[in-house]
Amino acid sequence: MLSGLRKRTKTILWITAGAFVGMMVFAWGMDITGRRSRSFSRTIGEVNGRSISVQEFQRMLQRAYLQYKQETGQEPDQRNLVRETWERLVTELVLGDELRRRGIVTTDLEVVQFLLANPPDFARRYKVFQDSSGNFDVKRYRSFLTNPSTFQDPMAKSLVLYMEDWARSVIPFWKLRQEVLAGVKVSDPEVWERYRAEHERVKVRYVQVPFRDIPDSLVGVGKEEMLGYYQAHREEFWRGRRARLLYVAFPKVPTRSDSLVALEEAEDLARRARAGEDFAELARDYSDDPGSARKGGDLGYFRRGQMVKEFEEVAFELKPGEVSDPVLTRFGWHIIKVEDRKDGQVRARHILVKVEPGEDTLDSLYSEAQGLLEEAEEVGDLRKAAEARGLKVEDTGFFGEGTFVPGIGSAGALASFAFQDEVGALRSYEGDDAYYVVQLVDRREAGVRPFEEVEGTVKMRVELEKRKKLAEGRLKPLLEMLSQGMGLKEAAEKLGFEVEETEEFTREGYIPGVGGRNSFVEAAFTLKEPGESSGIVTTGRAAYILELIKRTPADTEEFRRKKEEIRRKILAQRRQEVYTAWIEGLKKRARIKDQRYRFYQF
Known part of the structure; x- marks a missing residue:
């Protein structure tokens, strides 16, 4: 043992x-x-x-x-x-x-x-x-x-x-x-509400006035209105700290020499395959296509039009058992072996040799980037140093804290650098697709965004509020007729509104053209009896009046059978949420100083 x-x-x-x-x-x-x-x-x-x-x-x-x-x-x-x-x-x-x-x-x-x-x-x-x-x-x-x-x-x-x-x-x-x-529990009413949200169903008919149907001429907005809205909603325009970087990119693009190196490798693999080595084993060991490499390069059967043109032309010329010379596509060099042909289809295996920057190419790019960094540090200005070399300087614009840097992508080390180092600081950074030389040129502290920055957003919001009121106004005559005992279909026909119907849906469901988990859904489930109608309901896209057609209650017998299973699921989810939130709270209150960006690329 x-x-x-x-x-x-x-x-x-x-x-x-x-x-x-x-x-x-x-x-x-x-x-x-x-x-x-x-x-x-x-x-x-x-x-x-x-x-x-x-x-x-x-x-x-x-x-x-x-x-x-x-x-x-x-x-x-x-x-x-x-x-x-x-x-x-x-x-x-x-x-x-x-x-x-x-x-x-x-x-x-x-x-x-x-x-x-x-x-x-x-x-x-x-x-x-x-x-x-x-x-x-x-x-x-x-x-x-x-x-x-x-x-x-x-x-x-x-x-x-x-x-x-x-x-x-x-x-x-x-x-x-x-x-x-210890105090996290799930009550019986909570279990029932979860089950009911997933199983109780309703079907409604409705009339809508989409906001897009309100003419622009009716929602003009003046400067004073916008300023009034901005002052009343200043907290909604709060934003965190922002930073701005300048950068020069040195893309990791393969050279002609790199392509020739890949071609030599592909030619050698083709020779070995023709000499009798097992093609599937070669594919498993050497192919840069991970999806097919695991299957010995097997691509299965395919018709014309399913592969890139260069690959397809060669594959359909080969006879079963033949191995091609290397074929260049945008993916790299391919060696193709046809296994079978039937009904206008070809079954083939392939080995892909990607054309990637070699060590010499990467060393050269790295040296260029380091040379620019040293010159920029000497003059204290990335733009000046780059222009002297005839290199293009890019600007990220202002961006918030996180790991995403505009123009570069996910780059946690650069994001940390942007919000922790001194304005004017320079550094180099290696991304997946390029080397970068970067300078932190500006940083703004958290606060309410100036009106000038959000004027366009304010204008759209004020216009939307006006569209909502006008749409609601168009539905008020219909609401009045319903209050007098008339049905939605009859009243809508008299006023020229189109009546639409949903399929049955749950509280968690999605309604085509309407959406889900919104005030429309909430209003639908407040209706108790067929024929009962709602007041005017607005979502982000339209104003509505609803009428209940059918209500299918949740199955209480099935609920009793599944009650404890549902409770366990809710409890597990809630415990995870509570513990995660508690840990995040600890970390937020902790005094954390993160200097990783000075030592690592991430």
């Missing part, structure tokens, strides 16, 4: 060793600023006064890298790894502070009880805890933990100690979560 445990432990060691090279590339390749030696002597941030060194964060990154590599067998996205590791670290630190504040500790008895009741996921993968079918056997697991002989084998003992350490690290947070969620 224990030999399997030793074997598995040995395998994990080999996986760890195999990932070492990738981990080192990750560790040494994060920063392109050329300032690595300074970076590793500084802190990357603080949480509630607790400093986080670059070395500590780097160790966490390396552990996260190895874990991802072991679990998936793939390389992680390094930018995502930086973001996720930081969020995890901040969360752990603020929760640790909360544990100390509440005095939550773990006893030895709690460790034993917790391990017996909650086998760790990693333990379930050990063969020593599995039955003959490879399924986790909880009896074997508990016997292993409670058998005194377990501690006589060094390998088994080390596993138990490892699980104990794991339990001691998990239990305090589990107890904290239980304390936070």
Whole structure:
């Protein structure tokens, strides 16, 4: 039994060793600023006064890298790894502070009880805890933990100690979560409301006056009106801090030399395929098309018109068993092998060799970017340095806090730089598609946007309010006739309105042309008896009057059968929402200083 445990432990060691090279590339390749030696002597941030060194964060990154590599067998996205590791670290630190504040500790008895009741996921993968079918056997697991002989084998003992350490690290947070969620409950009325929202149905007829039908000539807006609206709704025009960057992009575009390198690789693969090597194996090992590579390059059957023209022309010329010369499309170089032809279709496999910037191309672009950065730092002006080189300077315009930078895309490091560094600061940044040299040129603090900036928005809002009132006015004669006992169809016909009908819908449903989860839906479910009509109801697109045609109540018998299942679902969702919101509240109140942008690309 224990030999399997030793074997598995040995395998994990080999996986760890195999990932070492990738981990080192990750560790040494994060920063392109050329300032690595300074970076590793500084802190990357603080949480509630607790400093986080670059070395500590780097160790966490390396552990996260190895874990991802072991679990998936793939390389992680390094930018995502930086973001996720930081969020995890901040969360752990603020929760640790909360544990100390509440005095939550773990006893030895709690460790034993917790391990017996909650086998760790990693333990379930050990063969020593599995039955003959490879399924986790909880009896074997508990016997292993409670058998005194377990501690006589060094390998088994080390596993138990490892699980104990794991339990001691998990239990305090589990107890904290239980304390936070102790008051979260779901009442019977809440369960019924959820079920009813999903199962009670109504069908209505209605008359509408779309706002777009109101002529523009009737909704003219003067400057005084707009200023009055702006003053009355100033809080709606509040915005957070804004920053503005200038940047020069050096796109990672492959050169002719890169294309020739890819062509040579494709020609070599074509020769190997013709020489008898298994085409499917070559595709699995070398194709840059992940979708088909897993299937040995198999594209299945296809007709003319389903593939890009260059690929298709060659594929339909080949005979079954033939391998093509490399074919260039916008995706790269393809080697095609036709497997079969029938009914005007071709079944083929392919190997894709993408044309990507090579190391020399990327080194050249990087050197250009660094050269511009150094010149810009000398003169203190990116635009001046770029113009001297004949390079185009782009402007992001003002943007808000987050991870998105206009013109560049998702770039958390640049967004952090924009809101934390000094105006005038310069830096370089490597994106997926380009190298960038960036200068922070302006920043505005949070506040109400000036009227001049929002004048267009104010004008549209005032016009919309006028359209609503005019649309409601057009429906008032109809409302008066309904109040006198006339039905919607008859009254609408007399006044020249078109009557429309919905299909049956629920409170959670969507109504074509009307929308969902709006005042129309709310009004429909206030109607109790067929023939009952609503008052005037407005949404963002029209004013309406509704009349109930049919109401189908929720099935109370089915509700009784499903009541506890629904309660469990609501409770699980609510507990997750409450705990997430509570953690976010802790982080918002915490004193967090984030300096990742100085050291990492993310």
